[in-house]
Amino acid sequence: MKLTGAEILCESLTRLGVKHIFGYPGGAILPVYDALGKSKLHHILVRHEQGATHMADGYARASGGVGVAMATSGPGATNMVTGIATAMLDSSPIVCITGQVSSKVIGSDAFQEVDITGITMPITKHNVIVTRAEDIARTVREAFVIAQSGRPGPVLVDITKDAQQATAEFNWEASEPKLPIKRAKVTYNKAEFDRAVELLNSAKRPVILAGHGILVSAASKAFAEFVRTGNYPVAMTLLGIGCFPANDPLNLGMMGMHGEAWVNNAIQEADLLIAVGMRFDDRVTGSLQTYARNARKIHIEIDRAEINKNVAVDAALVGDAREVLEALLPHVQTGGHGDWIAHINELKGGSAVRDIQSLPDNGHLYAAHVINDIWKETKGEAIVVTDVGQHQMWEAQYYHHNRPRSLVTSGGLGTMGFALPAAIGAKFSQPDAEVWVLVGDGGFQMTMCELATIVQEKINIKIAIINNGFLGMVRQWQEFFYDKRYVATPLVAPDFAALANAFGIRGERITTRSDVIPTIRSARESKETVLLDFRVEQEDSVYPMVAAGASLSDMIRRPDNPLVETATEP
Amino acid sequence: MQTIVAYVENKPGVLNRVSSLARRLAINIDSLTVGPTENEEIARMTVVAHTDEKGAHRLEASLEKLVDVLLAENISERSILERDLALIKVLADQKNRPHLMELVNVFRARVVDVAPESLILEVSGTVDKIDGLLEVLRPFGVLEMARTGRIAMTRGGDLLRPPSAPAVEPTLQPVGSDKK
Numbered sequence: 001m002k003l004t005g006a007e008i009l010c011e012s013l014t015r016l017g018v019k020h021i022f023g024y025p026g027g028a029i030l031p032v033y034d035a036l037g038k039s040k041l042h043h044i045l046v047r048h049e050q051g052a053t054h055m056a057d058g059y060a061r062a063s064g065g066v067g068v069a070m071a072t073s074g075p076g077a078t079n080m081v082t083g084i085a086t087a088m089l090d091s092s093p094i095v096c097i098t099g100q101v102s103s104k105v106i107g108s109d110a111f112q113e114v115d116i117t118g119i120t121m122p123i124t125k126h127n128v129i130v131t132r133a134e135d136i137a138r139t140v141r142e143a144f145v146i147a148q149s150g151r152p153g154p155v156l157v158d159i160t161k162d163a164q165q166a167t168a169e170f171n172w173e174a175s176e177p178k179l180p181i182k183r184a185k186v187t188y189n190k191a192e193f194d195r196a197v198e199l200l201n202s203a204k205r206p207v208i209l210a211g212h213g214i215l216v217s218a219a220s221k222a223f224a225e226f227v228r229t230g231n232y233p234v235a236m237t238l239l240g241i242g243c244f245p246a247n248d249p250l251n252l253g254m255m256g257m258h259g260e261a262w263v264n265n266a267i268q269e270a271d272l273l274i275a276v277g278m279r280f281d282d283r284v285t286g287s288l289q290t291y292a293r294n295a296r297k298i299h300i301e302i303d304r305a306e307i308n309k310n311v312a313v314d315a316a317l318v319g320d321a322r323e324v325l326e327a328l329l330p331h332v333q334t335g336g337h338g339d340w341i342a343h344i345n346e347l348k349g350g351s352a353v354r355d356i357q358s359l360p361d362n363g364h365l366y367a368a369h370v371i372n373d374i375w376k377e378t379k380g381e382a383i384v385v386t387d388v389g390q391h392q393m394w395e396a397q398y399y400h401h402n403r404p405r406s407l408v409t410s411g412g413l414g415t416m417g418f419a420l421p422a423a424i425g426a427k428f429s430q431p432d433a434e435v436w437v438l439v440g441d442g443g444f445q446m447t448m449c450e451l452a453t454i455v456q457e458k459i460n461i462k463i464a465i466i467n468n469g470f471l472g473m474v475r476q477w478q479e480f481f482y483d484k485r486y487v488a489t490p491l492v493a494p495d496f497a498a499l500a501n502a503f504g505i506r507g508e509r510i511t512t513r514s515d516v517i518p519t520i521r522s523a524r525e526s527k528e529t530v531l532l533d534f535r536v537e538q539e540d541s542v543y544p545m546v547a548a549g550a551s552l553s554d555m556i557r558r559p560d561n562p563l564v565e566t567a568t569e570p
Numbered sequence: 571m572q573t574i575v576a577y578v579e580n581k582p583g584v585l586n587r588v589s590s591l592a593r594r595l596a597i598n599i600d601s602l603t604v605g606p607t608e609n610e611e612i613a614r615m616t617v618v619a620h621t622d623e624k625g626a627h628r629l630e631a632s633l634e635k636l637v638d639v640l641l642a643e644n645i646s647e648r649s650i651l652e653r654d655l656a657l658i659k660v661l662a663d664q665k666n667r668p669h670l671m672e673l674v675n676v677f678r679a680r681v682v683d684v685a686p687e688s689l690i691l692e693v694s695g696t697v698d699k700i701d702g703l704l705e706v707l708r709p710f711g712v713l714e715m716a717r718t719g720r721i722a723m724t725r726g727g728d729l730l731r732p733p734s735a736p737a738v739e740p741t742l743q744p745v746g747s748d749k750k
Contacts, residue, residue: 121587122594126637146637180579182634183641183733305631308624 001171005133006035006164009097012140014039015172018068020428022046022055026072028112029099031164044428044457047449049076051421053083053154054447056094058422060087061408062383063429064218066147067094073101074112077158078119082415084154085123089412090239091216093152095143102162103131117158125153131160133168137175145177151303152216188317196298196315197331200230203272203296205340208232209255209284212239212411213277213302219322220244220404223276226325230332233344235263237278238396239411246380246400252344256284257546258393262347264544264552269343270295277301277321280310281412282548290551300324356558357398365513367391367466367536372398374436374464377520382434383408383426387419387443389473391466393542395438417446420463424450427459434462434524441467441493451503454529462523463531465496468538476541480556500531507531571600572619572626573650573722576633576642577732580606580613584638588615591636597621597629601654601719612640612732616721623647640732649725655694655718657682658704661711662689670710677703688713 003011009032013021022044025033036043046052049071056067071080077098087094101110117127126146130139136159143155200206214223220243227234227250234244235255244251252263267273273295278284285291288310297313299306300321307316317324356368371394374382380400385408386392392409401407408426410418419439427435444465454461466472475489500507510519510532523530543558578584585604592599598620607614619629626644633642658679662670667689674681674691677699683690693703697720704712724730 117583118586121590125635151635180638180640181733303631303635305628305635307627307631309628 001169002167003170004031004035004165004167005136005159006031007038008133008136008168008170009140009159009164010035010039010041011170012137012172012175013041013068016141016144018066020044020059021068021070022052022059022425023070024049024052024072024076026074026076026099026112028073028101028161029070029076029097029164031161032070032097032099032159043070044424044453046421047452048447049079050083050417051424051447051450051453053080053094053096054086054415054418054421055425055428056096057083057087057090057092057418058385058408058425059429060092060094060425061090061422062405062426062433064405065093065429066144067092067425067429068097069094070097072099072112073116074114076112077114077116080156081119081123082413084120084156086410086413086415086418087154088123088125090410091152091212092154093147094154095140095147096154096156098156098158099164100129100158100160103160104162106160116156120156123154124156127156127158129158129160131163133163133166136163136168137170137172138177141175142177142179145179187319192315192317193327196317197328199272199296199298199315200274200328200331201333204337205270206230206232206272206274206337207252207266207270207295208234209237209267209273209275209278210234210240210243211237211276211278212243213300213321214240214243215404216277217302217321217323218404219277219320219325222322222325222329224248226329226332229329229334231335231337231341232274233266233337233341235259235267237281237284237411238409240278241396241407242401242404245402247402250341254396256281256552257286257548258396258542258544260397261351261544261555261557262344264546264555265347266344267292267295268553273297275299275301275313276325279303279306282310285310286546286550286552286554290553292552361513363512364537365511365516365535366540367468367534368394368398368540369513370464370466370516370534370536371395371438373516374438374520375399377517377524378434378436382406382436383430384436384438385409385419385423385426386437387439388414388416389440389443389471390468390476390540390542391438391440391472393473394466397542416440416443419443420447421450421453423461423463424453424457424459427461437461437463439463439465440472441465441469441496442471442491444496445493448499451500451505451531455504459529460527461529463529465531465533466536467493467496467533468536468540469493470538472540473542475539476545479539479541480545481547496531496533505529505531507533509533509535511535572621572623572629572644572646573652573720574617574619574626574630574633574642574644574646575722575730576615576617577607577640578604578613578615579638579640580611581638584613587636587638588617588633591632592617592619592629595625595629595632597625603719603721605721607732609732616719618720641730643730645722645724645730648728650722651725652696652720652722653694654697654700654720655692656700656704657716658691658693658707658712659683659688659714660691660707661687661713663687666710670707673703673706679703
């Protein structure tokens with residue numbers, strides 16, 4: 001069957017199971033849009049190409065499938081860069097398709113020409129430029145294989161306009177992926193495995209560090225069995241949240257810079273760390289010199305390049321988290337560690353008193369209250385998509401996730417502006433789920449144009465803006481480390497409720513604690529998107545905090561008299 | 571200095587991916603050579619990098635994550651043969667030419683071009699050997715030099731071969747039998 005390159009692309013995407021494409025048209029991708037119109041693919045018109053990549057990313061993270069974003073050449077392609085880097089740092093499988101000027105004029109600085117494969121080389125798992133219609137089907141199939149396999153990541157396919165327009169024979173069977181033959185997966189030998197088992201069974205004070213890899217390899221069940229068999233306390237990375245139920249007594253909560261004190265203290269006192277699908281990021285370890293000095297380390301990780309990168313380990317089991325955990329399980333001695341777990345519970349001691357939830361209602365509206373109330377009202381069953389900053393850390397502390405893939409957040413790159421578009425993507429992949437956006441007033445202003453996408457697509461998500469009139473996390477650093485010199489962090493914002501109304505979205509402003517739950521309830525009852533502008537305490541900070549590069553043992557704790565009564569107006 | 575051997579797809583852009591990766595990891599490449607292998611679709615690279623064992627592991631493992639890199643191995647700790655080749659154009663007048671020729675013999679270099687005022691020497695060997703020759707040539711006046719960078723191979727039965735596809739037998743047809 002003879003088809004144009006554009007038709008081949010649409011047909012290939014359809015056969016790969018793609019239902020949704022997040023994109024923005026333009027000259028060099030027009031043939032594809034013409035073919036899209038004739039296909040059954042649902043194209044979501046975004047308002048900025050960065051939004052398209054975040055939507056594809058949110059789509060992938062909420063579902064475990066591949067998200068697809070599309071843009072034209074030049075500025076369309078460069079606008080995708082932040083979203084691609086976000087997906088790269090968090091190992092999210094997205095495929096980005098960009099139009100490119102005709103192969104005949106490549107290199108001539110043609111209108112809207114940019115070397116997007118060159119630009120995205122360090123931030124994609126792989127990228128490729130296609131100049132012939134007959135290569136499109138195979139290349140797209142390969143892109144999907146690469147994006148999902150091993151440690152997932154973004155793949156960019158740049159297709160020249162002449163390749164989209166040319167006709168070629170379309171033969172799906174003959175366009176099998178032909179990827180280079182790599183050597184067999186490097187795994188681990190028996191000696192390494194035995195050493196890990198020996199460490200596991202001789203540990204007195206073990207702690208598991210549970211990361212994103214558990215979600216990626218769909219290992220939650222095997223992981224839970226492993227944890228409960230060995231009776232190991234579990235600390236979560238930000239991206240690991242959801243891989244093990246928060247309501248399990250063995251789940252300690254999040255570790256690291258804004259991890260709860262008892263979690264970090266347990267790690268520092270441990271004699272064995274079992275890292276599963278995580279990469280000892282600096283936000284997790286603090287100073288490496290003082291990190292878990294008494295602990296031996298086992299590292300279960302699919303990416304060989306992560307082994308011994310930041311933390312030297314005693315046993316490295318390179319492989320898929322689920323496969324490795326299943327292999328280890330029969331060797332794990334059951335029970336034990338009762339004294340150790342009792343000790344960790346003692347470490348929790350004073351923390352509950354310091355918890356902001358325990359403070360009396362003094363008329364202030366705290367972000368933590370809002371987030372905790374959203375958790376209670378949604379019974380912890382919503383998909384929460386956060387932006388980056390204080391609210392993101394409070395979410396990790398006060399929204400307790402029991403299900404895999406119920407928290408979508410930009411961890412590695414820390415991309416502000418991620419939440420709103422990523423939530424739109426999450427909603428398309430999980431249409432029956434209740435999706436909440438948690439976003440600061442800073443990050444929201446970066447990508448709020450996507451409110452129009454929500455209206456055009458008639459989707460139903462709930463947007464909670466944690467509005468403190470500051471770029472809160474940066475302000476917090478200025479408070480702690482720059483003697484409260486608030487340079488460029490006070491922030492003017494529009495009236496978000498009125499703004500929402502202008503888009504045709506119901507918007508409400510909440511300023512007192514007593515209004516929080518009723519408003520959440522009424523928002524949840526609505527069949528349409530609702531935006532809630534929570535005016536929270538301006539100068540609250542996230543506690544505890546380990547300063548960048550400081551020891552994990554050295555935490556800044558919430559002061560007894562927590563808040564300045566005279567908050568400055570922005 | 572760490573030596574990594576890699577087999578890569580022999581196609582445009584792969585060298586860029588490899589060098590770009592080293593740059594991203596902030597690893598300084600001392601020399602990088604690429605050449606074809608007996609399989610025309612596969613090229614072999616030798617990367618010599620200014621880094622320690624840890625950096626080499628990171629580079630090697632990250633290289634192998636590139637789709638176009640079939641295999642990458644740090645061979646620094648193994649028994650290896652390393653060779654560098656240099657062409658050196660050196661000032662040579664009638665007076666010092668005999669002295670130069672002596673050095674050429676000592677270093678087992680070869681004279682590959684003779685001009686009235688200069689010679690081009692070809693020398694191959696370890697980096698130390700070539701550096702040694704350069705040292706003694708400098709007083710004569712080195713006009714120009716080109717070096718290939720190192721290539722390396724593990725010794726003896728320690729084989730480093732590209733991963734191979736399931737063998738596909740070439741289907742040889744008797745001449746003239748295919749179009750009946």
